[in-house]
Amino acid sequence: MPAEMNALGPTFDAAADAKKPKYEIYGFVIYIVSYLLFVLYLGWAYIPDGVLHSIGVTYYPSRYWAIALPAWGAMLVVFIYLVFYAHNFLNTPPLYSYTTITDQYASINPNVSHDYLDPDAIPEIQDISISQANAYLHQ
Template sequence: MSNPSPTPERAIYGFVLYLASIIGFGLYLIWAYVPESWLTYAGLTYWPQKYWALAGPTYFTMALLFAYIFYIGYNFTITQPLDSMNTITDEHARPINGDCQPAGAIPQIGDLSISEVNQRLYS
């Protein structure tokens, strides 16, 4: 298990990634907004077409949106139907036995039965 506390290595990696993202964004802005003739005059001749300055982020955004919608749809397909017993309990359920606790004690961690949930919510 890794330690989440800051270490010098993590600080260096974070700073390098920060600088790389700033430089990458600066290069993107130069490529997207500076005219092609200026870039050629400066000796920068191997650049992708300007079309990709808008198409790339648009495709990426749409791919993220599709992945988000696909993830929600996939969760709907693997969810058990409402009349399935798996929506009520399964083999990993830990029922709470409140009989052996003293009065006023904090209850044990466990799963409530569906009838107890309904009683507490809709009594």
């Protein structure tokens, strides 16, 4: 049933809202399933073959993958960070590029104060002159 409007805003039908699934339940189920899968992984990695065969588990992946997959996952995370930084460096113009120089025709707002004495102040995004940047960096 759609929400109805009154003077204070939309009203909702509590009975219809109670029938909808709650996302907290989904999160709890995923939490429990992830722990069960982790216990299964640890069992597969550490329980000897004889014990697994005695309880009827005869088909499972090689133990090589118990070490290889987490190691590959860790290296994938490191690789993603390196690729992210490399991508940002490639997209950053060099210091001698004309796109890093401002002049009187750039979008500088003359009404904004450029004194950076207040460390809590966040200036608006704009181009600043190279002399102001040098004065700030080399005080």
